[in-house]
Amino acid sequence: MKATEVVLPAVGEPESLELRVRELPEPGPGQALVRVEASGVTFAEQQMRRGKYYDMPKFPFVPGYDLVGVVEELGSGQSVHVAVGQRVAALTKTGGWADHVLVDAADLVAVPEGITAAEAETLVTNGATAWRMLFRTAKARSGDTVLVHGANGGVGSVLVQLARNSGIHVIGTASARNQDAVAAMGATPVDYRGDIAARVRELAPGGVAAVFDHVGGKGIDDSWRMLAPGGTLVSYGSASTRDQAGSGTVAVLKLVAKLAVRNALPNGRHAYFFNLWAGKARHPERYRAELREDLTKIFELLRSGAIKTRIDRVYPLREAAAALRHAESGTVVGKVVIAPGAGPAE
Template sequence: MHMHTVTRATEIVLPAVGEPESLRIRVRELPPPGPGQAVVRMEASGVSFAEQQMRRGRYYDMPAFPFVPGYDLVGVVEELGPPVPGRPGVAVGDRVAALTKTGGWADRVLLDSRDLVPVPDGVSAADAETLVTNGATAWRMLFRTARVKAGDTVVVHGANGGVGSVLVQLARGHGVRVIGTASARNQLAVAAMGAEPVDYRGDVLARVRALAPQGVAAVFDHVGGKGVEDSWRMLAPGGTLVSYGSATTRDRAGSGTLTVLRLVARLAWWNVLPNGRGAHFFNLWAGKARRPERYRAELREDLGRVFALLRSGGIEARVDRVFPLSEAAAALRHAESGTAVGKVVITPDA
């Protein structure tokens, strides 16, 4: 007989489009985990760009309000539903990571155990949290989308950012030369990671051409907007542009969906031009609905490699500040202030 004690979850709810201060705290009973499900006690979640867009109603495919934000989490398996034959096993007490898209800002979360990725011993929950979304995104863009290899030269825009800094470290660790754009005050930090810094306020295209006259193997662009054309021009024949967002549009009115579709249409058009260059809009969730088992296996493999590098010191986890769950509004406000260096992490209240 599977005994279930009543499990209560404390959650942060985004009720409607609004300021961070509109977030609400809710306590509810979680249903017992069904077959193949797990209750995970959250140890660390975080603020990502997604929540900043969601609170403005501008995220590409967000759920209907009200909902619990939280793009990813790291935690400990607290309770398991009945096992399902042939599925990878997790055990009570295992530390795991999960990509959730929404739902992570809660002290307990009910998840499909197939979506849980093991976190190795010797890595703290907060450190692992900095690399769930950012690590999976960076690894997949480098090695699955752009397929970069040792000796290549690549451009990373926003090289000191959440994804950008992981891209730089992964690329350098694999023998790839990196040109990294960043603000004037972040040039030294970018250089310290082993990249060649370029101030993004200057003529970036001219600077990149001077550093890489033959063009580059890949450009990673999170900004979108007008600058994406310069990114395209930086590529060598056979090179790949990987666009993974439209950061320029966060504060604009209008539809986030339309912005993304415009960008995707432009990339698709470039993709058919006869010069062997490729343009891709990277979506971390692509393939999950169509080929869920393959998606989960790849995610487990990719995050496994990222966490192994974190444990061995091959990548640095950058935690900016840690906020308790009850102060999620302040965490979101701080993440949007432009002063954060590294991940803004949320942990359960003591």
């Protein structure tokens, strides 16, 4: 069958994206043909189009870090956890910006009824990242106090909601205009332009149990100092270097090295650079099982109303360039979604 997909040909502006049509083969053993209903625009695509994403493929390639869609066909040798006609989600890293894709069936996670494709999409990358950092890396528990940088962002807002749903107190940094939104989620807002460390000391004199930092840069030292004894710093990005010249890989490696040094210090605190893909290559079955477990719990929390999703705007596939440009505008509240079947974005 023919598939329409968006191609990133080389380093360039969002307008350099190209639309192409190509033939897809029949799904082979262990594969599934999925009709894509929704894919997201993440920070990864913003870095990829600059050529600065760590471990990115060679140009040209199809962006799309995740997807939600319907299984249309299964190759031979399938497991029983997905079926033709079922709505599913998948982490892909690349390839999601298309109307049809071939993926490994083992990577698919069932999406329960009562959740739209766009709603589910907002929680694939963001939800898996938030859940795994909060519960698998930091091992936060009810009664803890944690600090979430960018509490109104895609991952940050899910982190806040998951933490509050588990009885964890949250201090959340955000811009002045987003303070009310952070407070509405049950967190204590702190203006990121002020003296964050001083304010956190007022709110948590003994330090916090965990800090979740997507900014990187020099601020990572402040995040470390705000930890309580036994606390955990989880770094999951280097947003501060997005517009800086030079290699994104070098920036990430410097950050990882700094965290490794911190983690080796004999002071009882911990520091980690979170990689959503860590463990998949060495332990693929365990990785898939854990991801399926985590996303299933997150989808159920959404379906039950325990957490909410926010969709900023939905773009059709042919307007992927506009979607990427809007995602980088600094005005987004929620998730920018690309839906192949959507009408023109408003």
